[in-house]
Amino acid sequence: GGVNTVSRGFGRVKEDYRLCLVGRVLTDSVVHFPSMIRTWANLWHLLGGVSITDIGEKRVLFIFHYEVDINRVIEGMPWSFNRHLIIFHPMGPGEDPLQVPLIYIEFWLQNHNLPMEVISEGLARQFGNSIGQFVQYDSSLVTRGIRRYMQIWVKIDVRMPLK
Incomplete structure (x- = not known):
């Protein structure tokens, strides 16, 4: 898939x-x-390509041609360019791309060296909410005893210092 670009305007x-x-x-x-x-x-490496438009105010609009492509980009987050994080916001019905707040980024965090018996969703939720906003907890490998760490998906406000 190709990339179509428009340098300015919206x-x-x-x-x-x-x-x-x-x-x-x-x-x-x-x-x-x-x-x-x-x-x-x-x-x-998109299958159907994407149209990318600089819409001003340091914002870029991405219009994908296939759902599989946008899902791949979302699942691969966070992304960076020249060592700077990129905040993406999936557009919702009626949203204006110039008005949506681009202040949150989501990460997988790992908390290592925890005793297996204390690793739980409750602890993950508490830990995630102390850093930002808890989104989800990956218990898939912990339950099989493979990991000695907890993996948590959190949403962080980029305007706030990390705690």
Whole structure:
């Protein structure tokens, strides 16, 4: 799949909002738009391609052609460009890509050296909420006794310092 780009401007999104992401690179520096597009095209290897538009206010709109492609990008988060994190927001019905808050990023965190008997979803929830907002807990391998760490998916407000 190819990458179609528009360097500036934004018209009304007529495409299915479920296939759209809006994003921004977490940096105060100027981002070289063509380099960013080449980097993502090389990393993502999309089946159906994506249209990428610089919509201003340091925001970029991504319109994917296939659901499998947008899902691959979402599942691969977090992404970065030139060592700067990129915040993506999946568009919802009626949302304006220039207005949605781009302030949250989600990560898998690992807490190592915990005794197996204390690892639980309750502890994961408590730990996740102490850092940001708990999203989910991966218990799949812990229950088989393979891991000696807890893996937690958390949502973090990038405006706040880490605790």
